Amino acid sequence: MKILVINCGSSSIKYELFNMEEHTVLTSGVLERIGESNSKLKHKWRTVGSRLDEKIYEQKIKDHQQAFDLIHRAMRESKVMKDLSELAAVGHRVVHGGEAFKQPALIDDTVLEGVRKVTPLAPLHNPANLTGIEIAMKIMPNIPHVAVFDTAFHQTIPEYAFRYALPEDLYQSHGVRRYGFHGTSHYYVAKQAAHHLNESLHSLNLITLHLGNGASAAAIRQGECMDTSMGLTPLEGLIMGTRSGDIDPAIPFYLAKQTHLSFADIDNLLNKQSGLKGICGYNDMREIHLQAQNGNSSAQLAIEMYCYRIKKYLGAYCAVLGRVDAIVFTAGIGENADFIREKVCDGLDGLGICLDTEKNQWLGSDCTDISTAGSPVKILVVPTDEEWEIAQQTLSLVVSG
Numbered sequence: 001m002k003i004l005v006i007n008c009g010s011s012s013i014k015y016e017l018f019n020m021e022e023h024t025v026l027t028s029g030v031l032e033r034i035g036e037s038n039s040k041l042k043h044k045w046r047t048v049g050s051r052l053d054e055k056i057y058e059q060k061i062k063d064h065q066q067a068f069d070l071i072h073r074a075m076r077e078s079k080v081m082k083d084l085s086e087l088a089a090v091g092h093r094v095v096h097g098g099e100a101f102k103q104p105a106l107i108d109d110t111v112l113e114g115v116r117k118v119t120p121l122a123p124l125h126n127p128a129n130l131t132g133i134e135i136a137m138k139i140m141p142n143i144p145h146v147a148v149f150d151t152a153f154h155q156t157i158p159e160y161a162f163r164y165a166l167p168e169d170l171y172q173s174h175g176v177r178r179y180g181f182h183g184t185s186h187y188y189v190a191k192q193a194a195h196h197l198n199e200s201l202h203s204l205n206l207i208t209l210h211l212g213n214g215a216s217a218a219a220i221r222q223g224e225c226m227d228t229s230m231g232l233t234p235l236e237g238l239i240m241g242t243r244s245g246d247i248d249p250a251i252p253f254y255l256a257k258q259t260h261l262s263f264a265d266i267d268n269l270l271n272k273q274s275g276l277k278g279i280c281g282y283n284d285m286r287e288i289h290l291q292a293q294n295g296n297s298s299a300q301l302a303i304e305m306y307c308y309r310i311k312k313y314l315g316a317y318c319a320v321l322g323r324v325d326a327i328v329f330t331a332g333i334g335e336n337a338d339f340i341r342e343k344v345c346d347g348l349d350g351l352g353i354c355l356d357t358e359k360n361q362w363l364g365s366d367c368t369d370i371s372t373a374g375s376p377v378k379i380l381v382v383p384t385d386e387e388w389e390i391a392q393q394t395l396s397l398v399v400s401g
């Protein structure tokens with residue numbers, strides 16, 4: 001059974017085609033710079049003997065329709081499928097599902113309307129997700145399309161944790177509350193952690209740390225999310241590549257008064273010029289590490305601040321959960337940066353979090369336990385795979401009808 005997963009952004013489209021029985025990727029690709037003169041599609045596919053082939057298409061792609069046409073062509077040329085009717089379903093990543101979508105949804109007009117309704121909450125992402133869905137449904141009209149929401153997993157967060165201390169009307173009339181993001185990743189790594197620990201997810205309390213370019217933490221009690229660090233938007237919480245994470249909410253007003261920056265400027269400042277980039281000028285953790293090792297004090301401070309913020313969330317979520325069975329590190333930084341994991345866990349023995357520094361440096365490619373043998377709280381590194389999770393959720397919805 002084949003399932004295609006599509007992640008359609010405003011200027012890029014990522015896709016992966018899975019063979020569900022074998023858990024293999026048959027084709028994957030990234031098309032970048034839609035709307036620019038130097039658009040580029042990197043298309044990969046598995047050939048006989050499981051070799052991975054790659055072809056780069058470089059041409060001007062003026063819009064998403066042309067982008068989908070090119071991806072369709074690349075799929076035909078690489079002969080991964082005889083035709084699109086071989087697909088069992090298509091899973092679409094949708095960033096914001098608001099309160100309406102607590103589960104994946106089989107896409108019909110009502111679902112499209114529901115996604116449209118919450119667009120003001122994700123003005124950069126949902127319109128692109130919708131465009132992708134609409135074009136894909138036109139190209140593949142007889143195949144079920146499923147929307148899988150980044151926010152869905154966090155819909156179990158109780159009201160006392162998702163509400164802001166603001167007038168109630170802002171919540172009732174404008175939906176101002178914590179939604180959280182990266183839900184598909186948090187859920188996937190939580191399940192993988194449970195599998196690794198040979199326990200049911202419903203018997204475990206976990207803190208999952210998705211540390212990529214965007215970063216968020218989640219407190220998960222017996223399989224249900226209790227709290228997460230991102231809020232109404234993905235700006236809140238941990239320090240990220242270019243996003244500030246938590247700041248005093250009065251800072252934008254202070255800046256507006258002192259510098260006469262416009263709201264748009266401040267929005268750009270907090271989302272694109274802050275975080276690690278704001279502190280030291282770099283947003284790539286590999287570069288920051290190199291700089292720090294070479295004595296760059298801003299880079300050293302960036303790492304210090306980054307880990308301190310994660311530590312604060314770990315402490316808070318230990319209190320939220322009462323008992324923690326495992327902490328899970330995932331995504332680009334979480335999976336690869338041993339120095340970050342070491343710094344985050346340093347001095348947390350009192351909370352039962354004891355890192356084995358040797359295991360921390362030598363990881364396998366799968367889920368790895370990097371805590372000491374006697375550590376009351378397990379520390380795991382789990383590679384995330386949001387596309388596979390979307391494919392699985394799509395499959396179960398289609399199979400269950």
Ligand code: AMP
Nearest residue numbers: 212213283284285286331332333336337
């Ligand atoms: P993601 O958004 O999950 O792709 O993660 C991107 C982040 O992971 C970037 O900050 C990268 O610098 C970081 N990253 C990837 N590989 C490594 C590595 N080996 N060491 C440190 N950071 C890494």
